[in-house]
Each structure stands twice: as C-alpha cells, then as structure tokens.
Amino acid sequence: MxxxxxxxxxxxxxxxxxxxxxxxxxxxxxxxxxxxxxxxxxxxxxxxxxxxxxxxxxxxxxxxxxxxxxxxxxxxxxxxxxxxxxxxxxxxxxxxxxxxxxxxxxxxxxxxxxxxxxxxxxxxxxxxxxxxxxxxxxxxxxxxxxxxxxxxxxxxxxxxxxxxxxxxxxxxxxxxxxxxxxxxxxxxxxxxxxxxxxxxxxxxxxxxxxxxxxxxxxxxxxxxxxxxxxxxxxxxxxxxxxxxxxxxxPGFLRARALGNLIPPTIIARLIIGLIAMFGAFWTAFILIFLNYPRHTRAWEILPFTVGVYFLASYQYSLDPIMALLGFTEYTPFNFSRIREPYVRKLLVKRSVMVLAATVLIDAAFCVLFILVPGKRL
Structure with a gap:
C-alpha cells in the first residue's frame, strides 16, 4: 500500500x-x-x-x-x-x-x-x-x-x-x-x-x-x-x-542516522569486498612468487582498495564518499539528500573515520605485498 x-x-x-x-x-x-x-x-x-x-x-x-x-x-x-x-x-x-x-x-x-x-x-x-x-x-x-x-x-x-x-x-x-x-x-x-x-x-x-x-x-x-x-x-x-x-x-536511528545504506546493498558490498580481497591476495602472491618488479606489483593497490573500502562500508553500514556528498539510500538505487543538520554532521564524522581506517588498512596491505622481496619458485 x-x-x-x-x-x-x-x-x-x-x-x-x-x-x-x-x-x-x-x-x-x-x-x-x-x-x-x-x-x-x-x-x-x-x-x-x-x-x-x-x-x-x-x-x-x-x-x-x-x-x-x-x-x-x-x-x-x-x-x-x-x-x-x-x-x-x-x-x-x-x-x-x-x-x-x-x-x-x-x-x-x-x-x-x-x-x-x-x-x-x-x-x-x-x-x-x-x-x-x-x-x-x-x-x-x-x-x-x-x-x-x-x-x-x-x-x-x-x-x-x-x-x-x-x-x-x-x-x-x-x-x-x-x-x-x-x-x-x-x-x-x-x-x-x-x-x-x-x-x-x-x-x-x-x-x-x-x-x-x-x-x-x-x-x-x-x-x-x-x-x-x-x-x-x-x-x-x-x-x-x-x-x-x-x-x-532505536534500530531506525542506527540505520538512518549512523549509516546511509540498506540491508540488500550492505550484503552486496560484503560479497564484492570479499571477492576483491580474494583477488587481491591471489594476485599479490602470484606476483611475488613469479618475482615481478615492484612497479608492476603496485597495481595491487586497486583490488586492495576496492576490497577494503567495500568491507568497511559493510562493517559500518556506511558509504563514506556518498555520505560526504550528502546522500543516503532509501531503496536499491534510490537516493535522497541528507537534510537533517545533526544527522549530516554525524555522518560526516563517521565518514572521515571510515575513510581514515580504509586508507591505513589499504596502505598496510600495499606496503606489505609491494615492498616484500620477490622470489621466483
């Protein structure tokens, strides 16, 4: 109805x-x-x-x-x-x-x-x-x-x-x-x-x-x-x-005031994040054991960034970039502007925190798998 x-x-x-x-x-x-x-x-x-x-x-x-x-x-x-x-x-x-x-x-x-x-x-x-x-x-x-x-x-x-x-x-x-x-x-x-x-x-x-x-x-x-x-x-x-x-x-406030995603989208981000992380680890080990140069292994940044970002979005039910742009999701592929000032302030703070955590974890993975010496098996 x-x-x-x-x-x-x-x-x-x-x-x-x-x-x-x-x-x-x-x-x-x-x-x-x-x-x-x-x-x-x-x-x-x-x-x-x-x-x-x-x-x-x-x-x-x-x-x-x-x-x-x-x-x-x-x-x-x-x-x-x-x-x-x-x-x-x-x-x-x-x-x-x-x-x-x-x-x-x-x-x-x-x-x-x-x-x-x-x-x-x-x-x-x-x-x-x-x-x-x-x-x-x-x-x-x-x-x-x-x-x-x-x-x-x-x-x-x-x-x-x-x-x-x-x-x-x-x-x-x-x-x-x-x-x-x-x-x-x-x-x-x-x-x-x-x-x-x-x-x-x-x-x-x-x-x-x-x-x-x-x-x-x-x-x-x-x-x-x-x-x-x-x-x-x-x-x-x-x-x-x-x-x-x-x-x-209380659940409504957690979902709408502390996040900007809906359950189907959150699950989809979990799946995409896990697939991206699997691909990133698989690629990283292949390039290391085939002794590829570091500038080639630098491309590992892309799958690691996608995987960490989507898993962080799943963990916090929040897309930080979308929140910083002032949007929230009502239904799949249906977005609306965040007009409640206090909620906008909360989501901006959480978005900055999630982005900072994403950058740190992504950097740690990239440094580990790019700078580690290669060894051809």
Whole structure:
C-alpha cells in the first residue's frame, strides 16, 4: 500500500509542522511521527524502514489511521463550532443551545499532531476530552447504540469501507451535516469502524498484536456502545507508540542516522569486498612468487582498495564518499539528500573515520605485498 494513501489529512487552514533545524540531537519518535524532521529521519523514511526491515508496518499504519481519525474529529467539531459562532437556523432549540454551549466551551481546537497521551499538554487533554464527550452525546446517524440490534460484522465492514472510500477529506461530500460539507458525521463513524475491522478484530486483514483486554474494550465500545470518539483508541494508540519506540525506533536511528545504506546493498558490498580481497591476495602472491618488479606489483593497490573500502562500508553500514556528498539510500538505487543538520554532521564524522581506517588498512596491505622481496619458485 502506498505511503501517500496512509498520510493523515491536514486540517483545513492548519499550518504544516515546521521541522526544528536547530536541534542538536537525534529526534524522538514523536517528532518523527509529527513530521518535524527532515530526511533521512523523516516519517517517510520510518515508514520504509518499518515496511522493508522491521516487517511491522501494520503498527505504523494503525497509528496513522488513528491520527487521521483524530484529525477528522477535530475538523468536524471545529466546523460545527464556527457555524455556532455565526449562528444557525436551529439555534433557538433547547438541544441546539446545549450543543452550542458545549462547542463554545472547547475553544478553538489546536492544530497540534495527534500524539500519545503522555505528550499532550493539559489544554490538549482537556480539549480532547471535551471533544470526545461531545461526540458521544451526538451519535452518528445509523450508528449502533446499546439498545439497537447490531448488524453482522460483514455488513458493517462493507458499510464502513464504502462510506470511507466514497467520502474522504479530499473528496468533498454533498451529504454532510457539517457546515462546509467537508467532513460528515458518518465519516467519523466509518473511520472508527474501518480501524476496528482492519487492525483489531481477530482475523482482521492486518491484525496487530495487542493485549486482549484492549481489543475487547475497543470492540465493545464501537460495536455495542456505538462510540466513535477519539478516546476509544487512546489506550491502543499509546500501547502501539511505546512498542514502536522500544522495539523499532532505536534500530531506525542506527540505520538512518549512523549509516546511509540498506540491508540488500550492505550484503552486496560484503560479497564484492570479499571477492576483491580474494583477488587481491591471489594476485599479490602470484606476483611475488613469479618475482615481478615492484612497479608492476603496485597495481595491487586497486583490488586492495576496492576490497577494503567495500568491507568497511559493510562493517559500518556506511558509504563514506556518498555520505560526504550528502546522500543516503532509501531503496536499491534510490537516493535522497541528507537534510537533517545533526544527522549530516554525524555522518560526516563517521565518514572521515571510515575513510581514515580504509586508507591505513589499504596502505598496510600495499606496503606489505609491494615492498616484500620477490622470489621466483
């Protein structure tokens, strides 16, 4: 599945996150997920790492879908609040008055990224709690409540998939009860059901491993209680964040911030390096035992240099020349510029170290096999 299809939509009028160009350290997982970093430690790079190396991209897709769900809810509630501020035809109704007071009490919804609960400010926690409470009091049309008879899972999966595919934030819907017809209340319900049926139910298409208590709680809340507010996924979202932070993110930083090669390329360099070193040693001994002059044996520099360079690249997962030129490898033969300043600084230092080690080892081999006296057997 293409990464672009997983990207949470930006709220209308919300500014894009600005990467911190003065950060003199490696980024945190929250900064990467919040799009506050540059390549090679940006969200796109982390997605590729989770897909190709960690083989657990479903966890990241779950996070992105929950973040998109949060964005949909914020967008929907913000539009309703703005419509209340300018007045609506039903504002005189008692129910509308209660609704308007609840919306006004939230204040302007923040544009911050949907992160784990531990990183939210007190204001964000309060706003998210108020938003979830409001959405619980305003059930989606067609949603299942405690007194309704639930539909079968297959019917509900089909309905969620159809609704979400036909009404997305990028394709404006005409059947919407939000003022600007960009996010319908049904879209929020369909989004919650899609997350449940895609990632959480046993036997789901892309089921992720979560404690059974979390999965049961979410399933009950959505299917029986008719909930679709963002708080439904809070516990699962925090669990997935901690799992990625503990199991995947350290390896991602080692691979992308301390190196610039990917596993297939690293293995290829090992093979090339071993072949070059075998050829260098074989040639060196042949020239010595055939008593070739030293100026002829000087050509041994070439295979020794290639062998040592490629083996050093394998050992450090780093191509020093490519790093000094400011490039990193995403996928085989697909390169991108290193734009994160601190990572660029780290890779330059490591490249100089690797090049120095390569030159010293290469020089030692060349001196040994070129200057040693020849003896014809």
């Amino acid at each position: 293409a990464f672009e299809g997983r990207e949470p939509p930006e709220d209308a009028g919300s500014p894009s996150p600005v990467p911190d160009m003065n950060r003199n350290r490696l980024p945190t997982l929250f900064e990467v997920l919040s799009r506050r970093t540059h390549p090679p430690v940006d969200l796109f790079s982390f997605y590729i790492y989770m897909r190709d190396q960690q083989r657990s991209v479903d966890y990241l897709d779950f996070w992105l879908d929950v973040a998109q769900h949060m964005s949909l809810c914020r967008h929907y509630v913000r539009e309703l609040r703005r419509s209340v501020l300018v007045g609506t035809p039903d504002i005189e109704k008692e129910e509308s008055k209660r609704s308007s007071r609840a919306l006004e009490a939230m204040g302007e919804m923040s544009h911050g990224p949907a992160g784990p609960s531990m990183y939210a400010s007190d204001k964000e926690r309060e706003q998210n709690a108020q938003m979830s409470a409001y959405l619980r009091d305003q059930p989606a049309p067609g949603g299942i409540g405690m007194n309704d008879s639930p539909a079968s899972s297959q019917e509900r999966r089909a309905r969620a998939s159809t609704q979400l595919s036909s009404s997305t934030p990028h394709n404006m819907t005409s059947n919407s009860n939000s003022p600007f017809h960009s996010v319908a209340r049904e879209d929020i319900r369909a989004s919650a059901e899609k997350i449940l049926y895609t990632f959480l139910l046993p036997g789901a298409e892309r089921e992720i491993t979560l404690p059974g208590s979390i999965t049961t709680e979410i399933t009950t809340a959505i299917e029986q209680d008719g909930r679709d507010d963002p708080e439904v996924f809070d516990v699962a979202k925090d669990y997935v964040f901690q799992a990625m932070e503990r199991d995947a993110f």
